[in-house]
Amino acid sequence: MADQSTPEARTPEKALNGETALNDGPPESADTKGGISRRLLLGTAGATGLVLGAAGGAVGYAARPAEATPLASLGADQVMFHGKHQPGILQGLQARGHVVAFDLAAGAGRKEAAALLRRWSETARRLMAGEAAQQDDTDVARDAGPSSLTITFGFGHSFFARTGLEKQRPIALDPLPDFSSDQLDKARSNGDLWVQIGANDALVAFHALRAIQKDAGRAAKVRWQMNGFNRSPGATSHPMTARNLMGQMDGTRNPKPTEADFDQRIFVPESAAKDPAGAKDPAWMANGSYAVVRRIRMLLDDWEQLSVKAQEDVIGRRKSDGAPLSGGTETTEMDLEKTDKAGNLVVPINAHARITRPDQNGGAAMLRRPFSYHDGIDADGVPDAGLLFICWQADPLRGFVTVQRKLDRGDALSKYIRHEASGLFAVPGGAAEGEYVGQRLLEG
Ligand SMILES: C=CC1=C(C)c2cc3[nH]c(cc4nc(cc5[nH]c(cc1n2)c(C)c5CCC(=O)O)C(CCC(=O)O)=C4C)c(C)c3C=C
Numbered sequence: 001m002a003d004q005s006t007p008e009a010r011t012p013e014k015a016l017n018g019e020t021a022l023n024d025g026p027p028e029s030a031d032t033k034g035g036i037s038r039r040l041l042l043g044t045a046g047a048t049g050l051v052l053g054a055a056g057g058a059v060g061y062a063a064r065p066a067e068a069t070p071l072a073s074l075g076a077d078q079v080m081f082h083g084k085h086q087p088g089i090l091q092g093l094q095a096r097g098h099v100v101a102f103d104l105a106a107g108a109g110r111k112e113a114a115a116l117l118r119r120w121s122e123t124a125r126r127l128m129a130g131e132a133a134q135q136d137d138t139d140v141a142r143d144a145g146p147s148s149l150t151i152t153f154g155f156g157h158s159f160f161a162r163t164g165l166e167k168q169r170p171i172a173l174d175p176l177p178d179f180s181s182d183q184l185d186k187a188r189s190n191g192d193l194w195v196q197i198g199a200n201d202a203l204v205a206f207h208a209l210r211a212i213q214k215d216a217g218r219a220a221k222v223r224w225q226m227n228g229f230n231r232s233p234g235a236t237s238h239p240m241t242a243r244n245l246m247g248q249m250d251g252t253r254n255p256k257p258t259e260a261d262f263d264q265r266i267f268v269p270e271s272a273a274k275d276p277a278g279a280k281d282p283a284w285m286a287n288g289s290y291a292v293v294r295r296i297r298m299l300l301d302d303w304e305q306l307s308v309k310a311q312e313d314v315i316g317r318r319k320s321d322g323a324p325l326s327g328g329t330e331t332t333e334m335d336l337e338k339t340d341k342a343g344n345l346v347v348p349i350n351a352h353a354r355i356t357r358p359d360q361n362g363g364a365a366m367l368r369r370p371f372s373y374h375d376g377i378d379a380d381g382v383p384d385a386g387l388l389f390i391c392w393q394a395d396p397l398r399g400f401v402t403v404q405r406k407l408d409r410g411d412a413l414s415k416y417i418r419h420e421a422s423g424l425f426a427v428p429g430g431a432a433e434g435e436y437v438g439q440r441l442l443e444g
């Protein structure tokens with residue numbers, strides 16, 4: 001399977017949560033439809049949590065001939081719901097994504113929110129294991145395996161007043177500052193609750209979205225929803241960094257879990273729970289992260305008129321292979337000082353990949369895990385397309401805000417993009433076995 005650039009290369013036939021392949025997955029449980037789980041139908045080894053791919057001896061769906069071709073590894077790949085961090089942060093980019101924000105219904109408070117998060121967590125656990133939803137499953141994902149489905153939950157600033165939990169609201173959730181280039185649509189920004197769904201199969205992702213929406217019942221209603229995509233695993237001959245809709249390799253310099261300061265940059269430390277007095281985050285955010293979500297329209301008609309050379313100067317990297325304009329390959333360190341014969345910097349002073357670097361921003365870093373989007377063509381013939389930019393960090397002020405301030409002051413890319421919607425969400429750590437996401441906040 002192709003790693004689509006973010007840190008974790010998923011190995012087929014493994015059940016993964018973040019950096020670890022687990023072998024203690026949830027036990028098989030009965031499906032509401034016919035008392036047999038989808039995983040069993042697909043020949044997955046539920047008791048061990050290890051998902052069998054093409055090589056795994058398929059038990060076989062009753063209506064399928066015994067000699068049916070076994071499920072491809074793409075469908076069998078499974079991410080564990082329970083773990084230190086929520087799923088959907090450390091895994092590689094998925095081919096299909098939905099991001100959706102909900103507002104609590106009038107009259108719904110902490111009790112209803114707790115019940116909702118409990119329902120959502122159970123649905124996420126089941127669906128990520130390839131099982132049917134607990135009630136009224138729609139059958140949309142019936143023949144598919146988990147397909148690397150991840151479902152991630154977060155809380156927006158407004159959630160805390162709605163539930164009387166203001167004292168538990170992290171300072172890091174303070175609204176993002178205005179940026180001069182913002183053209184934000186408030187109706188498609190923020191929200192009480194946020195759900196990110198990703199999968200390598202569009203039907204599996206849609207199935208999850210529908211189940212999550214139905215679970216919301218009368219407790220919460222959808223505020224906005226956005227749909228995205230990435231390259232399908234296996235589309236390239238070998239694992240490569242993904243490309244965005246401008247055609248650039250995007251994600252090359254993402255922080256890697258193997259780097260010493262990775263956890264510190266991306267996740268709220270464990271000490272938030274162990275030493276609440278000394279921590280700047282509330283205890284319930286231990287091992288959590290903050291997600292900044294920006295809907296960034298790409299002005300593709302303008303962009304595509306540029307020569308490849310001009311496009312490369314905007315980014316500071318080669319379009320073909322993502323190498324820095326100072327030379328080498330994609331992974332070669334960028335030489336910021338290199339000049340051409342005329343004495344001009346080969347990586348222009350306002351090139352996006354120069355000015356976003358941590359060493360140009362006091363160490364500010366974030367884990368970018370985006371989806372592309374395309375929502376049709378506007379009346380004037382312009383594509384409504386771009387990047388659902390989602391970035392993860394332990395502190396949005398030190399991460400996104402620092403870098404976006406810099407971009408606001410003179411990024412060569414800014415002429416070709418428009419920030420149209422924005423959200424900031426506190427994403428708690430992963431739920432332990434028997435727990436639901438956010439339990440430590442809602443029952444603490
Ligand atoms: C505020 C943060 C960022 C926004 C908004 C953003 C938008 C954006 N970026 C691209 C394309 C590329 N970005 C690249 C690198 C890069 N971008 C950011 C931050 C934001 N980008 C960072 C932190 C970095 C890495 C810097 C580094 O550590 O060196 C690249 C180069 C390849 C790569 O490293 O990923 C591209 C290409 C688009 C198209 C876009 C908005 C639509």
Ligand SMILES: [Fe+2]
Nearest residue numbers: 250352353356
């Ligand atoms: Fe960027």
